[in-house]
Amino acid sequence: MPATPTGRTTHDARTAAAAGPVPCRVVVCRDCCCGSPKVSGVDHEAQTARLRAQVPMRVSACLDVCEHANVIVVQPSAEGRAAGARPVWLGLVNDPDATEDIAAWVRAGGPGVAPRPDILDLYAITPPRRRPAS
Numbered sequence: 001m002p003a004t005p006t007g008r009t010t011h012d013a014r015t016a017a018a019a020g021p022v023p024c025r026v027v028v029c030r031d032c033c034c035g036s037p038k039v040s041g042v043d044h045e046a047q048t049a050r051l052r053a054q055v056p057m058r059v060s061a062c063l064d065v066c067e068h069a070n071v072i073v074v075q076p077s078a079e080g081r082a083a084g085a086r087p088v089w090l091g092l093v094n095d096p097d098a099t100e101d102i103a104a105w106v107r108a109g110g111p112g113v114a115p116r117p118d119i120l121d122l123y124a125i126t127p128p129r130r131r132p133a134s
Contacts (some may be wrong), residue, residue, distance in 0.1 A: 022078035023056050024110030026102065031062035033069040042070065042094045050099055055106040064128045068092055071125070072102060076111040085112025091125035098123060 028048055029035070035044040047070070051057045063071050068091025076085035088111050093099060101117050108114035 024077040024106045025075045026055050026057040027060045027073040029063040029071040030059045033066040034071050039069045047099050054103040068125050074110050080112025083112035089125045089127045090123040
């Protein structure tokens with residue numbers, strides 16, 4: 001099959017175009033600390049269900065920042081990545097209002113597309129460094 005200018009085969013390019021633009025997505029940590037009774041006073045199931053009902057979301061195993069439980073990572077859309085956006089890590093997301101603020105930002109386009117609400121600056125954390133290959 002012939003390749004397109006991007007190096008994809010014609011079939012790959014048609015498949016990507018048919019799938020449409022890649023949306024902004026949310027990753028919710030739900031492993032050893034996040035989503036567990038270790039973080040008391042939070043309805044973890046309601047938080048996950050609320051996000052899942054509003055935005056593209058997946059649940060992850062431990063993201064290795066347990067001291068910031070509950071952790072949510074907002075991944076930019078294809079448009080956001082093209083604008084230079086990187087994933088935004090948010091920690092201590094233990095308040096239903098913060099969950100709603102994240103969902104509203106994602107629906108508006110998320111990183112690189114819509115400005116992050118100032119209130120979410122309070123939750124921004126630095127992601128763990130990638131471990132070197134052994």
